Amino acid sequence: xxxxxxxxxxxxxxxxKDVELxxxxxxxxxxxxxxxxxxxxxxxxxxxxxxxxxxDKSGLPSDRFSAERxxxxxxxxxxxxxxxxxxxVYLCASSLAHGGAEAFxxxxxxxxxx
Amino acid sequence: GEDVEQSLFLSVREGDSxxxxxxxxxxxxxxxxxxxxxxxxxxxxxxxxxxxMDMKQDQRLTVLLNKKDxxxxxxxxxxxxxxxxxxxxxxxxxxxxxxxxxxxTRLKVLA
Numbered sequence: 001x002x003x004x005x006x007x008x009x010x011x012x013x014x015x016x017k018d019v020e021l022x023x024x025x026x027x028x029x030x031x032x033x034x035x036x037x038x039x040x041x042x043x044x045x046x047x048x049x050x051x052x053x054x055x056d057k058s059g060l061p062s063d064r065f066s067a068e069r070x071x072x073x074x075x076x077x078x079x080x081x082x083x084x085x086x087x088x089v090y091l092c093a094s095s096l097a098h099g100g101a102e103a104f105x106x107x108x109x110x111x112x113x114x
Numbered sequence: 115g116e117d118v119e120q121s122l123f124l125s126v127r128e129g130d131s132x133x134x135x136x137x138x139x140x141x142x143x144x145x146x147x148x149x150x151x152x153x154x155x156x157x158x159x160x161x162x163x164x165x166x167m168d169m170k171q172d173q174r175l176t177v178l179l180n181k182k183d184x185x186x187x188x189x190x191x192x193x194x195x196x197x198x199x200x201x202x203x204x205x206x207x208x209x210x211x212x213x214x215x216x217x218x219t220r221l222k223v224l225a
Contacts, residue, residue, distance in 0.1 A: 004156075033213065042120075042217030043157075043202060056212060091156065093213075103213055105156035 002026075004106035006092050012112045013082055021077040021109045025094030032069055033095075033103065034077050038088040046090075049075065050097055082113045116140040118216035120203055125222045132190040134219045136203030141184060143205040148177065148188045151200040151218070160188070160201075190221075198223045 005024040013019050025032050034046040045059035049069045060066070064082075069075040079086055089110050093103040117139045126132045138146070147162040163170045163177045163186075170177045176189040190197055203216040 035215070043215035045212065045214060048212045093157075102159045102162075103157075105158070107156045 004092055004094055004104050006090075006106035006109050008109060009107060010110045010112075012114060015084060015113055016081055018078065018080045019082055019111065021079075021090050021092075021111070023075045023077070023092030023094075023106060025073065025075070025092070026104055027073075029094035029096055029104070030072065031095045031097045031101070031103075032075050033093045034067055034075070035091045035093065036088045037091055037108070043091070046077070079111075082111075084113045087111055087113045116143070116205060116214040118203055118205055118214050120201075120216040120219045122217060123220050123222070125224060126193050127224050128193060128195055130193055132188075132193045132197065132221055132223075134188045134190075134201050134203075134221065136186040136188075136216055138184050138186065138203070138205045138214075138216075140205060140214075141181070145206040146177075146179060146186050147204040147206075147213070148175075148186075149202040149204060149215075151202065153199070157202060193221075193223050195223045195225055197221060 007022045030051045032049040036044045047067045048056040064080045067077045089108040091105055091108045093105045095101040095103040120136050144165050145162055148160040149157040150160050151157045161172050161175055163179050174191045178187045200218040200220050202218045204213045
């Protein structure tokens with residue numbers, strides 16, 4: 001596709017359920033990022049994939065959060081046993097891996113935990 | 115770790131200049147960015163500056179970098195109502211291509 005695609009665009013789930021959020025990056029972009037945007041909290045870094053290197057998971061808030069990137073392309077962010085504080089917009093971005101490269105963002109997945 | 119801070123809100127009148135400020139902690143950041151997020155939309159890159167530059171101008175946008183004070187600013191000349199959005203400052207974390215974003219500044223332009 002022409003841009004970063006995220007699905008679903010909206011997800012409402014019950015507390016305690018697991019959710020999977022998907023990101024299709026721009027073809028050829030070796031770097032992929034997940035961020036969380038909560039109201040008034042700015043963009044919180046979650047995880048970063050770069051090529052075949054081990055991902056930087058330093059931003060994942062708890063062990064309920066995990067992400068994988070298959071074949072260096074599509075990525076899935078999984079939240080287990082969702083809590084109400086997980087409600088946020090989850091943004092995915094991809095870029096070429098060089099200094100100054102623009103990160104292209106998807107439209108995000110708005111997750112609401114009820 | 116790297117910390118990037120911005121004020122949360124800015125309100126200006128149409129036609130005036132807007133100045134959005136950002137401070138960061140990692141002095142080794144090589145690239146510093148400004149992104150814009152319009153309501154209901156994703157983030158889009160507005161401009162970026164190399165750390166060896168003091169200023170960059172692009173049409174109505176002027177970016178100023180004070181490395182000594184670790185301060186970055188974005189000036190928008192002749193601000194229009196279409197400029198109303200959230201503006202994010204971001205820095206490239208040293209040694210990686212990871213972006214660290216600030217909290218975002220919500221710019222409101224009054225007609």
